[in-house]
Amino acid sequence: MLTLPALMPHGSCFFWNVPLTTLHVTADCLIFLAYFSIPTIMFINRNYATEKARSLLVLFAAFIFSCGLSHLVTAWNIWHTDYWLEGCTKLITALVSGYTAIELKRCLPNLLRTQQNLERSEELMRTDPLTGLVNRRGFQEAVTQLYNDDRDRKRIHTLILLDLDGFKNVNDTYGHPFGDRLLCQIGELLKMNVRSPESFVARIGGDEFAILLENCGIIEASNVAIRLRCLIAEFSLTKDNLGLGVSAGLSILASQKSLETVYEEADKALYYSKQAGKNLISWTDSLEKNQFKSI
Template sequence: MNGFDADRDVYRTLLESTKAIPWKIDWHSMTFSYIGPQIETLLGWSPDSWVSVNDWVERMHPEDRERVVGFCVSQSQAGTDHEADYRALTRDGDYVWIRDVVHVVRNEEGGVESLVGFMFDISERKHTEQQLIRLQKELEELSYKDGLTGIANRRMFDATLEQEWNDARRRCQPLALILLDIDNFKEYNDHFGHLQGDDCLRTVARILSRAATRPRDFVGRFGGEEFALILPESDARAARTVAERCRQLLTEQALPHPAALATPTVTLSLGVSSLVPGEQDCPLAFIESVDRLLYRAKQSGRNRIEAG
C-alpha cells in the first residue's frame, strides 16, 4: 500500500468513526459517489441504497421536500455553501430530524463539480426547540388570560379592541362594546366571603361566554367585578340583544344574593354602544362613553341596560 492509499484509509476511518454522516454527490450525474456507513445506523437504509439524488428526495418528509430541495438546488447552482434542516424517513417508517451541511466543490473552470457534506442527527435538539416553542406559546396564552376566571384579561382586551377598531375603521363596519358590572358585589363578598365571591366571578364569566356566540366575539374581565364584550360588525340593536342575553342568562342562573337591596339574586348592570370608527374617533374615548352608560345604569337602579 502506498502513502496515498494509507492516508485515504486513515481519512475514511476518521470519517466513519464520527456520528456525523459524510457523503459526496457527483454534480453532473446527480449520484452518490460516497455515503458513510453511519447512515444505516441512523435511518436503517444501507449505504448502497443511496444511489441518486432521487433517493435523498424520496426519503424526505413530504412537508419539507419542496422547500428543502428548492433551496439546496438553488444554492448549489450558485456555488454557495449552505445548510438545511429536514425530516428524513427511516426504513421503519418513522422520521428523524437531519441537518445537512453542504460544501460546493468547483472545478478549475469555476463550475460546480461535486457536493460534499455531513448529515447530523438533530432530533434531540428539534425536540427541545419544539418544547420551548410550546412553552412560549403557553406562557403567551397565560399572559393574556385572567387567572381567576379563565377568560381573557385586560391586556388581551386592549390588544383586541385596537385590532378590531382598526379593522372596523378600514372596512367602515360597526363595532360594539358592552361594559358590565356585577351589582352589589362588595355586599356579596361581605356576606359569603371572597372564595364564594370568586366562584361568582367564574360563573358570570361562563355565562358571558355563552352569550357571545360568534367566533370573533370577545369576552374578557375588565377588572374586579367588571367585564367587557367586544362585538365586531354589530350595530346598536345587535349589541343590545347580546347585552339582554347576558342579563337574562344570569337571571336564569338565580345565584342567591341575600345582601342585595332590590333583588334576592345576582344581577348585572350594562352599558352598551356601537359606532363606525372614523378618523377623528379614538378607542379610549369610546370606552369612556360606554363606561358612563354603565355608571348611569348603576345610578338608575341597577339590573338594567343603558345604551347610547
C-alpha cells in the same frame, strides 16, 4: 496559453451547447447565492437566539455553508478535474452534517419544549386565571386587531362593558370562595349567551366584564344586554336569590373614533348606569354627545 478544449466543460452534454451551459451557470449562481447568504444571515443574527439555540443556529449555518461549498466544487468540476478537492469537500460536508444531526437530536426536544412553554406563557398572559376568559390585555389586543383589520368599517361592532351590582354583598354574605365560583359561572353564562361565534367575552377586572359584539348595532346590542341582565338576575348558586343586577355601558366602534374613544364612551356610559340607580344599560345619545339613553 489556454487551448480551446481547456475552456470546454468536461461533461460532453455541454459541448458547444450555449443555452444549456447558460442554464446551468445561472442556476448554480442562484444556488451559490442562497447557500452563502442564508448562513451569513443566520450568523449575523445569532445573538437574537437564546443561549441554548445559538450554538445550534451556528452549526446549521456551518452545515448550509459546507453544502454550498460542496455544490460549488461540484459545479467547478464540470469545467475542471479537481476530483480530490471535490472528495475532500464532500467529506467535510458529511462530517458537518453528521455532527449537526447528533446535536439536533440532543437539543431539538428541549428547544421545542421551550417554544411550547413560551406559547403557553403568552396564552396565560392573555387569560384570566379564575374564569378562563380572555383578560383585559387579551381583550384589548383582540379589539385592536379587529380595528386594524376592518379599516373600511363596513360592518358595525358594539363594545359592552358590564359590572355586577350587588356582588360585594354576595362576597360579604357567602365569602370570597363562593364569590369566585359565582364569577366563573357568570363568565360561562355570558360566553354561552352572546349571539355568535364572532363575539367574545372577557373579564377585565373584579366583577367587570367586557363583550365585543361583531357586526351588531347599538339597538341589537342593547337587546343582548337586556337578555343578559335578566339571566344574571335569575341566576343563583343557592336556594336564595342573590339579588344580582347588571350595570352596562355600550359604545359603537365607528370609523371616526379612535379605540381609546370607544373605551372611554363605554366606560362613561357604565359610570352613568351606576350613578343613575344601577341595573341600567346606557349609551351615548347620537344627537346629544353628553347625554345618555338608558333602559
